[in-house]
Amino acid sequence: MYYLNPLTHVSSIGQTASYIWESIEAVPKQLGLKPRTEVKMPPPVPLWKLAAATGPFVKLAAFSGAAATILGAYGSHKEYPEHEKVDRKQVFETASRYHFIHTLAMLGLPLCRSPYVTATFLLLGIALFCGTCYYSAFTGDKQYNRLTPVGGICFILGWLSMCI
Numbered sequence: 001m002y003y004l005n006p007l008t009h010v011s012s013i014g015q016t017a018s019y020i021w022e023s024i025e026a027v028p029k030q031l032g033l034k035p036r037t038e039v040k041m042p043p044p045v046p047l048w049k050l051a052a053a054t055g056p057f058v059k060l061a062a063f064s065g066a067a068a069t070i071l072g073a074y075g076s077h078k079e080y081p082e083h084e085k086v087d088r089k090q091v092f093e094t095a096s097r098y099h100f101i102h103t104l105a106m107l108g109l110p111l112c113r114s115p116y117v118t119a120t121f122l123l124l125g126i127a128l129f130c131g132t133c134y135y136s137a138f139t140g141d142k143q144y145n146r147l148t149p150v151g152g153i154c155f156i157l158g159w160l161s162m163c164i
Contacts, residue, residue, distance in 0.1 A: 054110035057119060061106035064126060068099040071134055078138065088137045095133030102126055102155060112162050121158030125151045 028035075051058045075092040102122050109115040109122075129151025132144045 055115065057106060057109035057115055060119065060123070061103055064103040064106060068096065068103055071099070072096045075137060084140060088140065091133050092137035095130040095137065099126055099130040114161060114164060118158050118161040121154045121161055125154035125158055127151070128154060
């Protein structure tokens, strides 16, 4: 009776694989290709140094975030008149949400091609949209509400200017 030894098949497969591997390794030498040169990476730079090198944008975002937090805390603890409580609270929450979202967007300004244009539009949007909403929510005076859509347009232009 004849038995097949599985180890002989494994060794022949290993010999075939090593022959193929040696052939593949010889191709660049036969074509005259040189090995890649090793690229040396500079030492890592601390993140705070990178942030400081991006201009005033991270600092502007930090101040805007601090202002959003202060105004958010003030508005959430403010006592509103009972007959206008729901409306003014809703206007305040909208202003606070947009303020925080666009403050976070300002952290991405160093990555834009034209960061000063984008920063201008986002800051105008925060001042005109969120500012008028905060004023309306805190005082109940709606005389500046006509500027709110202008701030919204500034937000839209700010987002679009990130594309250019």
